[in-house]
Amino acid sequence: MEDQQYIQEIIQRRLVDAKRSAVVRRAKEAKDNVRKNKSRSGTANDLLADLNG
Structure with a gap:
């Protein structure tokens, strides 16, 4: 049992x-x-705007 716990x-x-x-x-x-x-910062709305074009 001790071996298994170990x-x-x-x-x-x-x-x-x-x-x-x-x-x-x-x-x-x-x-x-x-x-x-290669990355940008912004809000969730900014991300959605980028994704939706």
Whole structure:
């Protein structure tokens, strides 16, 4: 039983680390997009106006 709990804790930590890495990766990508002027800021209405042409 203790071994199974230990394995569960390891898996949970790995999942947390994987999620954290994904967030970091997405943040870096977003930062790059801002730096390269590939993104804009605005309101939800601005977004809808852009999408609707």
